[in-house]
Amino acid sequence: MNRRNWLQRSLAAAGALALSGCDRIAQSERVNSTLDWAESWTRGVQRVLLGRNALAPEYSEKDISREFRANGTTHPDTDEYNALAQANFAGWKLVVDGLVERPLQLSLNDLRQMPSRTQITRHDCVEGWSCIAKWRGTRLSTVLQRAGLKPQARYIAFYCADTLELALDGTGQYYETIDLIDAMHPQTLLAYDMNDRPVDIAHGAPLRLRLERQLGYKMAKYVMRVAAITDFTKLGRGKGGYWEDRGYQWYAGI
Amino acid sequence: MSKAEYPLPDGRVVFYRHPLFVRIVHWINAVCLLLLLMSGLQILNAHPALYWGQVSTFDQPFINFRSGEGAAFPAWAILPGWQDLASGRRWHFFVAWVFVLNGLAYAVYVVASGRLRRTLSPTREQLRHLGDSIVEHLKLRFPHGEEARQYNVLQKLSYLVVMFFLLPLMILTGLTMSPGMDARLHLLTEVFGGRQSARTLHFLTAAAIVLFFVIHVLAILAAGPLNEMRSIVTGWFAIRPGPTVSRAPPVHKELTK
Numbered sequence: 339m340n341r342r343n344w345l346q347r348s349l350a351a352a353g354a355l356a357l358s359g360c361d362r363i364a365q366s367e368r369v370n371s372t373l374d375w376a377e378s379w380t381r382g383v384q385r386v387l388l389g390r391n392a393l394a395p396e397y398s399e400k401d402i403s404r405e406f407r408a409n410g411t412t413h414p415d416t417d418e419y420n421a422l423a424q425a426n427f428a429g430w431k432l433v434v435d436g437l438v439e440r441p442l443q444l445s446l447n448d449l450r451q452m453p454s455r456t457q458i459t460r461h462d463c464v465e466g467w468s469c470i471a472k473w474r475g476t477r478l479s480t481v482l483q484r485a486g487l488k489p490q491a492r493y494i495a496f497y498c499a500d501t502l503e504l505a506l507d508g509t510g511q512y513y514e515t516i517d518l519i520d521a522m523h524p525q526t527l528l529a530y531d532m533n534d535r536p537v538d539i540a541h542g543a544p545l546r547l548r549l550e551r552q553l554g555y556k557m558a559k560y561v562m563r564v565a566a567i568t569d570f571t572k573l574g575r576g577k578g579g580y581w582e583d584r585g586y587q588w589y590a591g592i
Numbered sequence: 593m594s595k596a597e598y599p600l601p602d603g604r605v606v607f608y609r610h611p612l613f614v615r616i617v618h619w620i621n622a623v624c625l626l627l628l629l630m631s632g633l634q635i636l637n638a639h640p641a642l643y644w645g646q647v648s649t650f651d652q653p654f655i656n657f658r659s660g661e662g663a664a665f666p667a668w669a670i671l672p673g674w675q676d677l678a679s680g681r682r683w684h685f686f687v688a689w690v691f692v693l694n695g696l697a698y699a700v701y702v703v704a705s706g707r708l709r710r711t712l713s714p715t716r717e718q719l720r721h722l723g724d725s726i727v728e729h730l731k732l733r734f735p736h737g738e739e740a741r742q743y744n745v746l747q748k749l750s751y752l753v754v755m756f757f758l759l760p761l762m763i764l765t766g767l768t769m770s771p772g773m774d775a776r777l778h779l780l781t782e783v784f785g786g787r788q789s790a791r792t793l794h795f796l797t798a799a800a801i802v803l804f805f806v807i808h809v810l811a812i813l814a815a816g817p818l819n820e821m822r823s824i825v826t827g828w829f830a831i832r833p834g835p836t837v838s839r840a841p842p843v844h845k846e847l848t849k
Binding site for chain 2: 373374375377379380384388392395397403462464466467470550553581585587590
């Protein structure tokens with residue numbers, strides 16, 4: 339074995355060792371829980387900087403994207419959902435329950451008759467792309483005030499009609515949770531219109547969450563039920579959302 | 593002669609060039625930049641296209657990294673080494689915190705200690721001979737002897753550009769992509785021309801830092817890798833004192849006028 343050959347081989351070996359070492363580190367439980375500190379630092383700092391009411395920027399009609407990409411489920415293909423969609427969601431009712439004084443069942447008409455907010459905002463996907471659309475809906479705070487939150491309520495959970503990926507442990511139904519700071523934010527909507535038309539199936543018909551200061555995966559589509567809860571450790575795999583259960587941050591303001 | 597200076601048997605002189613704090617910061621920064629680059633490419637792999645403006649014009653990207661099937665950036669370039677956006681983000685945001693705190697500590701130190709003025713700011717003399725220095729560098733002639741005791745003008749300028757322009761630009765364009773920060777710092781989004789522009793600038797700035805790294809390493813190889821490496825690990829740097837006639841530095845020309 340000549341010297342060059344030896345050098346090449348040892349370089350290749352060192353490279354392979356470094357790569358497999360990296361992978362082992364990246365998979366380690368302790369490393370990953372250390373990395374998770376960053377999420378709480380980011381959340382803490384952003385909460386201080388943003389406060390309760392800093393508004394996400396709003397845009398004008400001319401900024402609306404021609405193509406608004408739809409990610410995740412683009413059609414919850416269950417019999418129940420298809421039946422609802424067939425009837426233009428006439429039989430659909432949003433269930434509002436959990437830790438509330440007055441559980442509600444609201445039809446689309448009920449929601450449309452409540453005070454509404456219209457906002458043209460930018461939607462940032464965790465993948466990196468952005469689109470702008472106009473959303474109209476009922477403020478979540480209005481609905482929660484009508485239902486009356488019990489003092490033990492800490493989070494709001496959204497249960498959706500779509501199962502993105504049915505896992506062996508029975509989880510896979512889309513859900514999300516947000517805290518009360520975000521739930522009461524003036525731009526947090528249960529949106530029924532997108533660009534002046536009822537939200538289409540790809541974008542979450544008949545009702546989706548708009549949570550403008552966080553990433554797209556927090557904005558649950560196909561919302562069927564809104565529940566006030568004290569903690570989310572018993573939902574799904576306990577991390578507070580479908581994507582959170584699969585490693586994504588619960589606080590998605592970054 | 594300062595006290596931290598000793599002659600070597602071969603006639604060279606070693607002096608203490610990099611304080612411990614600077615060495616630690618340098619290596620933390622180096623590790624951070626490598627991890628940020630690799631986790632950043634992992635994140636970019638999730639949507640390997642760049643745009644200008646607020647939004648993504650999907651049919652007209654500024655750059656599309658994906659040619660055909662498969663990931664845009666290969667396994668050896670990304671962290672972790674398989675397609676995993678969630679982990680990439682976790683690494684990126686953790687290391688970003690370390691990088692920012694390390695950088696802030698350095699910035700405070702370098703200003704408070706006077707090192708910014710003393711060691712990193714080009715002298716008027718050096719600036720006047722900027723052209724000469726560029727020519728010398730293009731001929732791959734590097735300052736030796738007494739002149740290597742201080743950073744040369746190109747070295748100083750490139751360090752200043754990296755530390756006080758490119759690295760802060762990295763942080764600011766990164767923050768601009770955060771939908772949370774956008775609710776507070778929308779002015780920044782406007783300055784960069786939109787969120788997707790900030791994302792594109794984040795990538796281009798990273799590319800500029802990689803370019804700096806390549807030149808940095810080539811310069812070390814050309815200037816004497818062992819000596820340079822020893823100085824950034826142990827602090828001690830060796831020079832051969834005395835006038836260097838063959839590579840008459842600009843300072844000497846000035847003196848003989």
